[in-house]
Amino acid sequence: MHDVSQDFFGGVFSDKIEGGRAAAKISINSYGLVAETLEEERFEIPFGECQLDKGGASGRMIFCRNSDRSITLFCEERGFPKALETLSTGALSGQLRAIQLKQRGHEKTFLFWLTVGSVMTLIAGVIGYYALIAATQAAVAALPISIDENIGSVAIKSVDLHARLDAGHVATKLVNDIVKELEPHSAIKGLNFRVMVVDEPTVNAFALPGGQIVVYTGLIKKAKSAEQLAGVIAHEMAHATLRHGLKGVGQSLGIIAAIQLVTGDVGGLLALSTQLAQESILTSYSRKSETEADLEGARMLHEAGIDPKNMADFFQMLEKLEGDIPDLLAWISTHPQHADRIARIEDYQKQIPQKPYRLLELPWEEVQNQLAN
Ligand SMILES: [Zn+2]
Incomplete structure (x- = not known):
């Protein structure tokens, strides 16, 4: 048995x-x-x-x-x-069959909770990431503008300015005059805008944190009018007034920088940002920052009595040129998505009250003639 x-x-x-x-x-x-x-x-x-x-x-x-x-x-x-x-x-x-089936049910329940757990962890991570960005942005807003100026003055050292035109040149004066038209309408006061015009064929312009604005004669030559040039300059000024450089540095440097920004210990941040203080890093912003700069630039133009459509027209013109001389179009490479941006500026114009716009009384032809020589 x-x-x-x-x-x-x-x-x-x-x-x-x-x-x-x-x-x-x-x-x-x-x-x-x-x-x-x-x-x-x-x-x-x-x-x-x-x-x-x-x-x-x-x-x-x-x-x-x-x-x-x-x-x-x-x-x-x-x-x-x-x-x-x-x-x-x-x-x-x-x-035996019955308990085997019961077991599968347990496994399914376990898998379900494992999935829920993973999703929750992911959500917490995403929330944490955005909280960090929000904290960085809030912290940036609380920092004195002298921090931007410090970062900008470090960054400008890595920009090749050997072909810089002097302050008395008609092209420098023209850009300065455009900045003066727009400055009263900037989002924050007390930014010390300084203009540098570099005589090089590169189609580019950028603003550094703190308000240094670099414009290449290649871009001035490609613009069809002083108002179109004002469109680009308004966009660049907006990067400075919205403090995108400092926000970008905060996000690039991550948690350490964010903590330093929150605690106000900016000594370390300044030292770190020296490593990032290169034109390419401080002037290639996130897509969100570009959209903000477009809309803020359009607002400044509108307030100054200049048609914001000029900004869209300049983008359109660059887009047509893109195929011909891609190497020279640095501004296009750091400012993609033309069609979207043009559409957004046009949308913005539909939302704001209509007003008569003016033309800038500036020696546009004279500047073009001088640069052609
Ligand atoms: Zn930009």
């Missing part, structure tokens, strides 16, 4: 044992399950009485209870369910 049996390591719960539980050798024979403890106590549950369940910490523990629940045998070994199936000759098959 006991000729076919298999032994497993497991345990037994019973009030008859001191402490209520004991490790045991579990044998399955053709009659049922037998547990033998080290104390040589013996517990038997015939297949007909066995109530199976599955669980435990691993989820793999198989329990077998007798009908009055006075004895529970348990085993976690991998071959145990298979042996129960075989040796019970089908008597436990229904119950």
Whole structure:
């Protein structure tokens, strides 16, 4: 009768044992399950009485209870369910299937919560990231403008200004006059705008933190009017007044910089930003910053009585040129998405009240003639 049996390591719960539980050798024979403890106590549950369940910490523990629940045998070994199936000759098959299905349900629930947990962690991370950006931006707004000027004065050292035109040149005067038209309408007061015009064919212009504005004669030559040039300059001034350089440095340098900005310890930040103080980093802004600069520039133009459409017209003109002389169009490479930007400026114009715009009384032709020589 006991000729076919298999032994497993497991345990037994019973009030008859001191402490209520004991490790045991579990044998399955053709009659049922037998547990033998080290104390040589013996517990038997015939297949007909066995109530199976599955669980435990691993989820793999198989329990077998007798009908009055006075004895529970348990085993976690991998071959145990298979042996129960075989040796019970089908008597436990229904119950084994049922606990197997129950287990799958557990796994699904576990997977569900694992997914929920991962998503929550991801959301927390994203919130944290945006909180950091918001903190950086709020902190930037609280910082004195002298910080921008310090960063700008470090950055300008990496700009090649050897072909800079002097302050008395008509082109420098023209750009200065345009800045003076726009300055009363800038978002923050007290920014000391300084203009540098560089005599190089590059079609480019940029503003450094603190208000230094560099314009290349290549860009002045490509502009069709003083108003179009005013469009580009308004955009660049907006980068400075919206303090995009400082925000960019804060975000590039990450948490350390953000903490320094929040705590007001800017000494370290200044040292770090020296490493980033290159024209390319401080003048290539995020798409969000570019959109902000477009809209703020358009607002300044409108306030100054200059048609903001000139800005869109300049973008359109550059777009047409792009195929011809791509190497010279530095401004295009740092200011992509022309179609979107033109559309946004046009949308903005539909939202603001109409007013008569003026033309700038500036010696545009004279400047063009001087630069052509
Ligand atoms: Zn820009």
